[in-house]
Amino acid sequence: MADAPVVAVRGEAYREVAPExxxxxxxxxxxxxxxxxxxxxxxxxxxxxxxxxxxxxxxxxxxxxxxxxxxxxxxxxxxxxxxxxxxxxxxxxxxxxxxxxxxxxxxxxxxxxxxxxxxxxLRPDSPAYREARHAAIADALARAREYAEALGARVTALLELADSGLTAAPPMMARAAFAKGGGGGAAPEMELDPQPQPVQAAVEARFSISEPVLG
Structure with missing residues (x-):
């Protein structure tokens, strides 16, 4: 296994999810x-x-x-x-x-x-983070298989998996500042549109593959 060919890939995932x-x-x-x-x-x-x-x-x-x-x-x-x-x-x-x-x-x-x-x-423990990590791993495996297939080989084992970081945008603001301006009566109604929150995950992975068929 130590002498088997190795393919190294980066898996990524990007999502935009509703804020929580x-x-x-x-x-x-x-x-x-x-x-x-x-x-x-x-x-x-x-x-x-x-x-x-x-x-x-x-x-x-x-x-x-x-x-x-x-x-x-x-x-x-x-x-x-x-x-x-x-x-x-x-x-x-x-x-x-x-x-x-x-x-x-x-x-x-x-x-x-x-x-x-x-x-x-998003909440710190939002399921969106877990889903992004899983999607990044799936992307890494798919890429490794594509490279192996291009060489006439197949993925045989995972050798290493490293988390390259999970990135979430800082809290995003749709600014709406209000100050008392006088007048009476009930306050007017206002609808606010939540801003989608970007979540990005990435992993570095190394897979062993079978002997390539070259030529």
Whole structure:
């Protein structure tokens, strides 16, 4: 077997699959000349965001509070504080896309709240990754058989298989930024089209083959 002819090939697979998750950010802000008033308004607006997210369960799979910022605004000519600013962001993960557009618009309809996103992605354990790896192995075997047949030989054994890497695109965003613009009434409806997620797998393989028939 060690002296048998060897063919080395690269197997590849590329798929575009439907996303499984969508993430977006919600940022509540406040500004006032008084620091305590700024903090109070910021807390109220953050609480209003939480109420809407609570009402959206179970569509909301996960939410994480990000950066909380409170900072003074000073005059250019000195350190005298003229106002205080505050903001707090939340990253929301949604798996039910039918409720995504409505939820984002309802959040954006809140006073001094900005919504940005969504970012589409797959779950880390998505079956799409496994399917791509299997397809890459099948491609490597098919290529090896093609080369062997061209030589009048056949594949006899697998000698080595190496994973060249599984590549998934970083979360892709169809940007839709919303900010409260005044006015009343119910928030308008919006449909969002999920972006297909590319998944690519590759393997390096070495196969032994029977003696070629040359000439």
């Amino acid at each position: 998750l969508a993430r977006f950010t919600v940022t509540a802000s406040a500004r006032d000349r008084d620091r305590e008033s700024t903090l109070s308004r910021l807390a109220e607006r953050a609480a209003a965001v939480r109420v809407l997210l609570d009402a959206a369960e179970p569509a909301v799979e996960r939410r994480e509070t990000g950066q909380l910022r409170v900072w003074p605004e000073t005059k250019r000519s000195g350190e005298r504080v003229v106002a205080y600013h505050g903001s707090v962001g939340t990253t929301v993960t949604v798996s039910d896309f039918t409720a995504l557009g409505e939820l984002m618009l309802r959040l954006a309809d809140q006073d001094q709240v900005e919504v940005a996103g969504p970012w589409w992605s």
